[in-house]
Amino acid sequence: MTCLCVQTEGGRAGAGGVGDRFPSALTVADVSKTCRSACADPLPSKGGVVFGSLSVSGLVLCALVSVAPAATAAEQLARGDYLVNHVAMCVQCHTPRDGKGELDRTRLLKGAPIPLRSPFPHQGWAFRAPAIAGLPGWADHDAVALLTTGRRLTGYTPKAPMPPFRLTRDDANAVIAFLRSLP
Ligand code: HEC
Numbered sequence: 001m002t003c004l005c006v007q008t009e010g011g012r013a014g015a016g017g018v019g020d021r022f023p024s025a026l027t028v029a030d031v032s033k034t035c036r037s038a039c040a041d042p043l044p045s046k047g048g049v050v051f052g053s054l055s056v057s058g059l060v061l062c063a064l065v066s067v068a069p070a071a072t073a074a075e076q077l078a079r080g081d082y083l084v085n086h087v088a089m090c091v092q093c094h095t096p097r098d099g100k101g102e103l104d105r106t107r108l109l110k111g112a113p114i115p116l117r118s119p120f121p122h123q124g125w126a127f128r129a130p131a132i133a134g135l136p137g138w139a140d141h142d143a144v145a146l147l148t149t150g151r152r153l154t155g156y157t158p159k160a161p162m163p164p165f166r167l168t169r170d171d172a173n174a175v176i177a178f179l180r181s182l183p
Helices: 026-038 073-087 090-094 141-149 169-181
Strands: 002-005 049-056 059-067
Touching: 073 090, 073 169, 141 169
Parallel strands: 002 049
Antiparallel strands: 049 059
């Protein structure tokens, strides 16, 4: 919850730069109580409720003014970038390397051989990670299934060492949006 506290002089509800009005169903006492609890313990959050408050004759009032939208496209891309490159490490297996073993940044996520053998010889093992930049040929709902359940809509589970991811739906959508944004 975000708490915006705005002082006004005359005390007309709805001033205060947050651009909205008090819901008519709320009394001043209701609004004031809500505001105090919201302002006492403002939790940083992207979604949810935004409160605007203003002071009227020394009384702090607060109004429910809007529901913040879900993450913007730019925030979603930044989250996807973070997950792909720093958390789920897709980049490490799906990008080819140069002679020194460094990631070839000119071919990010363009598919790469897996140079290791399985430590479990009887388990399925893939020796190549496919290109995932742009997610060619993938429908979003199939990619969401893969990243949230570890298996595709057909039930197919990619071979190790592809991890069976259990991302949240929001994280899966962010990863997909980021991969789609790549050439
Ligand atoms: C430890 C190495 C590794 C990591 C980390 C990894 N992958 Fe993979 N991935 C593979 C391998 C190997 C395959 C090929 C599996 C096969 O052929 O069955 C694969 C296959 C895939 C496929 C194709 C699956 C199919 O059904 O054809 C997609 C899509 C994919 N990975 C996406 C990702 C994404 C997105 C991430 C990060 C969130 C990721 N991978 C992280 C190794 C990895």
